[in-house]
Amino acid sequence: MTSTIPADTGRRDRRRDRHDATKREILDAAWQMVRADGLNALSLRALARAVDMEPQSLYTYFASKHAVYDHLFADGNHELLTRFEQIEISDDPHQALCTIARLFVTFAAEDQARYELLFQRTIPDFEPSPESYAVATEVFSRGRSVLTAAGLGDDADFDLWTALVAGLASQQLANDPGGDRYIRLIDAAVAMFAEHVFGKVVPNPDTKA
Amino acid sequence: MTSTIPADTGRRDRRRDRHDATKREILDAAWQMVRADGLNALSLRALARAVDMEPQSLYTYFASKHAVYDHLFADGNHELLTRFEQIEISDDPHQALCTIARLFVTFAAEDQARYELLFQRTIPDFEPSPESYAVATEVFSRGRSVLTAAGLGDDADFDLWTALVAGLASQQLANDPGGDRYIRLIDAAVAMFAEHVFGKVVPNPDTKA
DNA sequence: CGGTTTTCCGAACGCTGTCAGGATTATCGC
DNA sequence: GCGATAATCCTGACAGCGTTCGGAAAACCG
Numbered sequence: 001m002t003s004t005i006p007a008d009t010g011r012r013d014r015r016r017d018r019h020d021a022t023k024r025e026i027l028d029a030a031w032q033m034v035r036a037d038g039l040n041a042l043s044l045r046a047l048a049r050a051v052d053m054e055p056q057s058l059y060t061y062f063a064s065k066h067a068v069y070d071h072l073f074a075d076g077n078h079e080l081l082t083r084f085e086q087i088e089i090s091d092d093p094h095q096a097l098c099t100i101a102r103l104f105v106t107f108a109a110e111d112q113a114r115y116e117l118l119f120q121r122t123i124p125d126f127e128p129s130p131e132s133y134a135v136a137t138e139v140f141s142r143g144r145s146v147l148t149a150a151g152l153g154d155d156a157d158f159d160l161w162t163a164l165v166a167g168l169a170s171q172q173l174a175n176d177p178g179g180d181r182y183i184r185l186i187d188a189a190v191a192m193f194a195e196h197v198f199g200k201v202v203p204n205p206d207t208k209a
Numbered sequence: 210m211t212s213t214i215p216a217d218t219g220r221r222d223r224r225r226d227r228h229d230a231t232k233r234e235i236l237d238a239a240w241q242m243v244r245a246d247g248l249n250a251l252s253l254r255a256l257a258r259a260v261d262m263e264p265q266s267l268y269t270y271f272a273s274k275h276a277v278y279d280h281l282f283a284d285g286n287h288e289l290l291t292r293f294e295q296i297e298i299s300d301d302p303h304q305a306l307c308t309i310a311r312l313f314v315t316f317a318a319e320d321q322a323r324y325e326l327l328f329q330r331t332i333p334d335f336e337p338s339p340e341s342y343a344v345a346t347e348v349f350s351r352g353r354s355v356l357t358a359a360g361l362g363d364d365a366d367f368d369l370w371t372a373l374v375a376g377l378a379s380q381q382l383a384n385d386p387g388g389d390r391y392i393r394l395i396d397a398a399v400a401m402f403a404e405h406v407f408g409k410v411v412p413n414p415d416t417k418a
Numbered sequence: 419c420g421g422t423t424t425t426c427c428g429a430a431c432g433c434t435g436t437c438a439g440g441a442t443t444a445t446c447g448c
Numbered sequence: 449g450c451g452a453t454a455a456t457c458c459t460g461a462c463a464g465c466g467t468t469c470g471g472a473a474a475a476c477c478g
Contacts, residue, residue, distance in 0.1 A: 015424070015476070022425095040249060040333045044466060056467080057426050065466065112330075120383065121321075122331050124249045159380070160394050160401070167376020171368070174329065185369050192369070192405035196397075224445070224455070231456095253435065265436080266457050274435065 023061045026051050027071055034072070034113040039122050042068075066126055069117065074132035076114045077139050080107055084142045093150035093198070097190045100146050101165050105183055108169035115173055119166065157197050164189055232270045235260050236280055243281070243322040248331050251277075275335055278326065283341035285323045286348050289316055293351045302359035302407070306399045309355050310374050314392055317378035324382055328375070366406050373398055 029050040034042050044065055048055040062068045087103055089096045108115045116122040118136070128136065147158055168189060172182035238259040243251050253274055257264040271277045296312055298305045317324045325331040327345070337345065356367055377398060381391035 018475095019424085038330075038333050040331070043464085045464075054427050055465095056428085056469095059467080060425055116329075116331075120329065120331075120379075122249075122325075122329075124247050156394060156397065159391060160398060163376035163380045163391055163394065163398070164373055165376070166380055167372035167374070170329075170379055171372045171375055182368060182372055185365060185372065188365065188405075189369060189372070192401060195404060196401035227444095228455085252433085254433080263458055264434095265459090268436080269456055 019061070022051075023071075026058065026061055027068070027075060030068055030072060031075070034117075035111060039113040039116045044068075066123075069123055069126050070129050070132050072114075073117055073126075073128045074135050076111075076118045077132070077135040080104075080118075081135060081139050081142070083107060084139065089146055089149070093152075094190065094194045096146055096150050097161075097194060098187060100143060101168070101186050101190050102183075104143070104165050105169045105172065105186055109172045109177075109183060112173050112177060115169065119169075152197055154197075160196075161193060164193055228270070231260075232280075235267065235270055236277070236284060239277055239281060240284070243326075244320060248322040248325045253277075275332075278332055278335050279338050279341050281323075282326055282335075282337045283344050285320075285327045286341070286344040289313075289327075290344060290348050290351070292316060293348065298355055298358070303399065303403045305355055305359050306370075306403060307396060309352060310377070310395050310399050311392075313352070313374050314378045314381065314395055318381045318386075318392060321382050321386060324378065328378075361406055363406075369405075370402060373402055 026047065030042060030047055033047060033050065042065075044058055045055045047068070048058050058068075062071070083103055087099060089099060108119070143162075144158060147161060152158060152161070168182045168186060172179075176182065235256065239251060239256055242256060242259065251274075253267055254264045256277070257267055267277075271280070292312055296308060298308060317328070352371075353367060356370060361367060361370070377391045377395060381388075385391065
């Protein structure tokens with residue numbers, strides 16, 4: 001983090017570093033609050049209190065409340081993107097689908113507020129900025145490329161896939177938050193999907209009841 | 210509407226009738242507003258303006274803003290319940306599944322605000338009252354009974370089913386509001402599900418690439 | 419140190435849901 | 449129809465919200 005080399009160019013940057021650090025601190029506090037009280041319950045006054053500021057001072061770092069949401073949106077997508085990069089995708093199509101489905105559903109189930117922010121339109125007029133949306137698009141295309149690598153180029157198949165995975169995630173959060181009632185259906189769901197799109201019944205010991 | 214018979218018991222009821230009529234009028238205005246501006250954008254002051262009242266007068270009819278949401282919640286579930294009762298369910302399991310899936314997804318796609326209210330937790334601290342929740346439960350059990358009639362008694366199968374249908378609905382609203390990009394996948398999705406749970410491959414020309 | 423930029427805060431505006439108290443209105447028993 | 453009663457409505461107000469303005473304070477620069 002803190003470089004020991006006092007570079008020539010590092011003078012003007014120090015202010016920017018401090019600025020970004022404070023920004024990060026505010027965002028972390030915001031995450032904590034939305035996780036505790038829900039996405040829509042976030043208040044700038046409470047957020048300022050959490051970071052020991054007056055509410056107006058937040059406007060030094062964020063142009064508006066929506067800008068805070070926007071950075072949280074980008075945060076969440078970056079996190080998901082990182083997980084995509086860290087994970088190893090099998091050559092076996094069925095296995096690859098299982099991996100990616102599990103990745104997404106568990107990611108969604110971890111944090112209700114984050115899920116709402118990233119995948120639902122919970123906040124009245126919020127629309128991600130182009131920069132934040134670009135991250136989301138990157139995540140999306142990564143997921144899509146895994147599907148095509150598995151031999152699924154058809155748009156309808158992909159839409160069906162996203163519907164299936166999104167359904168598992170949303171039901172998990174809505175009907176069994178903190179549990180695994182729908183998470184443990186992932187393998188069966190993927191098997192169902194694979195049977196359908198690959199046309200053949202793939203032997204899968206995990207799906208046996 | 211206006212009965213010509215001045216019944217003996219109809220004296221004290223007239224007040225109640227007027228009361229309920231105004232309530233209905235307020236709720237209709239509320240529906241209109243949430244449909245136009247989103248569920249969370251509803252304001253009691255704007256609502257009062259729409260029905261030509263002072264904001265405080267609304268409290269004669271509803272104990273709080275949440276109470277308004279609660280009645281909208283019950284409204285929506287009643288509507289869905291009505292559709293369930295009006296529709297004819299085929300004896301053929303596959304056909305029955307198609308019907309019920311189409312019923313639900315189109316219902317969801319019709320009204321984003323209603324969908325959020327009924328099936329997502331968009332409003333910070335809203336929780337339906339026991340009476341309203343009872344309607345939702347009734348809807349749920351109707352859906353479930355159709356599934357069992359189709360020969361699906363397994364809990365996991367039912368959860369997979371709800372996830373699939375909910376996924377189609379949520380994706381339709383999120384990615385193609387007003388369109389039919391996911392609605393037209395319903396038959397394919399049901400076929401996929403039927404193949405999986407009934408164990409046999411049903412001939413379905415639609416899923417061919 | 420002087421000058422510049424960044425950060426912070428006091429005050430305020432219009433909005434929100436909600437409560438208390440009184441006036442107005444509609445209904446009831448007679 | 450009249451007085452009593454209950455339902456309805458409005459005036460006024462409170463605390464909280466996101467946000468803006470203008471100036472003070474602080475940090476940084478040469």
